[in-house]
């Protein structure tokens with residue numbers, strides 16, 4: 001009792017010291033992170049302001065008419081169908097790749113993740129150009145084949161961490177192979193598979209290019225046409241809020257699951273190799289099944305590209321090399337600007353989250369996730385409203401577009417900053433200080449030096465992703481300029497497939513970079529097992 | 534020259550107290566060990582000395598310079614106190630030589646000093662290796678060289694050997710001890726390993742839940758523990774309830790010669806707890822036909838001592854720990870003996886005590 005009393009009085013007098021200095025650094029960082037999170041929140045906040053400020057009857061009319069319900073049903077239906085298909089196909093693929101005696105598994109991992117390198121509207125371009133598939137089934141097909149790897153990759157990683165002994169034990173206790181998989185292994189990989197599935201759902205919810213090319217009336221397309229053709233801004237804004245709410249609900253679900261995953265995950269990779277399941281006479285059907293998705297996502301668009309680039313090269317008078325180069329330069333410029341904006345916003349948030357964990361830093365980090373939940377069309381539209389009303393000078397300027405990219409891809413950038421700085425153990429910074437370096441010197445000599453490669457890779461990833469962005473770019477790009485994505489969309493919309501093909505080719509090359517990054521780890525994983533087996 | 538004084542340090546994290554007024558002094562050039570169980574506040578103490586954690590109260594004085602005190606809080610980079618963390622924490626982006634040179638003024642980084650230090654820790658050949666290419670023991674020697682490079686007044690080691698495997702640990706300990714002796718740097722090692730503290734240090738300070746419970750030379754800590762807890766924590770002890778008989782304790786082992794622990798008072802017949810080191814118990818065979826001829830290491834006088842039942846024998850090669858059931862005791866006791874050829878589970882043995890125990894008033 002008395003000791004506690006003296007302790008309490010000990011806290012009383014305040015004095016400057018390391019504590020005070022540390023709290024100054026922390027306060028500066030917190031302030032910058034708050035500003036950054038505030039900027040990132042502009043699209044969502046302004047959208048709400050716009051909707052709440054509009055004529056309440058008009059908003060209500062827009063929301064409760066049957067057409068909105070129809071759109072919601074189509075969008076939710078498409079999202080659920082694609083997510084379910086990706087879950088089943090992705091888990092089956094991951095299992096085939098890791099648990100069977102398939103030959104050439106490393107090559108198969110690469111092949112099955114190739115679809116990540118094909119933007120969904122490029123795949124849609126291929127299907128639209130070659131086949132009469134349209135509407136729900138067209139969108140379903142294209143979005144499914146493009147997104148299966150988002151489930152395959154995390155499931156593969158989780159399978160590696162899962163302990164095959166559980167399944168063996170279940171078998172010895174009388175379960176069939178399928179039952180044993182369900183009762184033992186599935187429990188271990190479920191969080192990863194579901195997290196991947198939710199990413200798929202988010203992607204479908206926000207996809208604009210594929211549904212538009214397939215003429216499937218999803219929310220994103222309806223928002224776009226409300227804004228461009230009917231010029232009904234209140235309707236567009238009201239629809240956007242509904243879409244944003246769905247996105248936020250999905251991100252919330254995804255984060256909850258991820259938390260559960262962290263608790264579940266075993267940090268010890270089991271060394272015991274899984275006894276491979278012998279495919280036997282199933283080998284050929286399995287190979288065909290594995291090839292289906294890459295064929296749909298890569299071979300069909302590839303064939304369309306080949307046909308229009310080679311076969312009709314002479315007749316494709318509308319292909320203009322100078323246009324293509326000009327668009328590519330514009331795309332790179334916008335994307336680089338967006339990546340720098342994302343980095344500037346991400347640095348304080350990521351640093352704070354990594355170095356000073358607290359409720360505030362967690363809240364700021366969550367706020368930066370807004371970009372993940374908001375479809376590009378919503379961010380684009382909200383920033384159109386925002387720039388027109390608040391900063392007209394920036395309306396349809398490269399600045400506003402770069403800012404939109406910055407907000408949309410902020411989660412990626414924050415993740416990169418945070419993971420890279422997390423790598424720098426605080427112990428290193430302590431040692432550096434005790435060796436005579438000031439706080440600033442520690443940052444430049446140790447923290448930044450170690451974290452830089454990871455942050456740099458993250459920025460590059462953001463830039464490459466931004467180069468493919470379509471819906472926000474359509475709304476925000478300066479009048480008269482085109483990026484690779486908008487040109488491809490415009491030309492495909494007007495059925496100028498020959499002219500569109502070169503754009504599609506360049507975009508696939510752009511998308512290949514991030515895909516390779518994602519695939520590398522998975523390939524390494526499989527190599528290990530292949531050698532052990 | 535660079536005597537380290539820690540005065541009444543009170544430290545907390547977000548209001549949760551961790552150190553409750555810790556004071557001790559390490560003479561210049563001496564090697565002190567702070568021994569305490571995990572969570573007792575050892576790392577916090579080191580971080581406070583290094584200026585990496587601000588205490589609520591108390592002072593840190595090195596060689597007469599006040600580093601932490603009322604209205605004084607010198608930042609860590611100006612304290613001239615080096616640290617060697619548990620995981621060595623080598624900078625992963627720098628090679629061995631650049632790690633060692635990190636704390637030197639820019640002009641000296643290319644000079645001879647880093648090479649001298651690498652020579653001193655016996656790693657001159659590895660100057661251009663990256664940290665990932667070193668073994669655990671080598672990493673700690675680099676971390677030590679790095680900490681010594683700017684010639685600090687005090688060097689702090691936070692459980693530097695606990696990440697090493699047992700076979701390597703003794704060797705690295707001896708190497709580091711030798712390097713520190715030669716450098717004549719005042720050093721503080723914190724550890725939860727009593728062997729490490731007792732074998733390396735000139736002074737041992739035992740920390741329990743944020744309080745120093747005893748400070749002294751290793752022999753004193755081992756031979757005259759101030760409390761029953763200390764007797765058990767440092768070196769292990771068999772603790773038996775009994776009654777004080779002036780110069781002995783009457784307990785399950787009979788009348789065992791003993792003295793009272795420092796500061797303890799007891800009157801004839803008071804209830805006390807007797808602490809005996811396991812190696813101060815000897816075992817002799819009872820009767821015949823239990824395993825042949827008595828072993829040479831077992832004392833003569835086969836009828837002396839209390840008869841106990843062997844429950845379990847853990848054989849370690851150089852010695853063995855025998856778990857015994859004593860009549861009238863709920864808990865088994867452990868004896869550490871050299872030869873065990875005749876001792877088998879379920880055999881009966883006679884237990885006797887070779888050195889006086891220490892008695893503490895029972896609570």
Ligand SMILES: Nc1ncnc2c1ncn2[C@@H]1O[C@H](COP(=O)(O)OP(=O)(O)O)[C@@H](O)[C@H]1O
Pocket residue numbers: 546547551569570571572573574575576577578
């Ligand atoms: N950064 C921290 N924040 C809050 N509590 C801490 C922190 N570091 C240590 N503690 C708590 O302080 C106590 C002492 O920790 P520590 O000094 O690391 O002990 P030791 O090094 O002896 O194991 C423990 O109860 C621990 O949980």
Ligand SMILES: [Mg+2]
Pocket residue numbers: 575576577
């Ligand atoms: Mg510790």
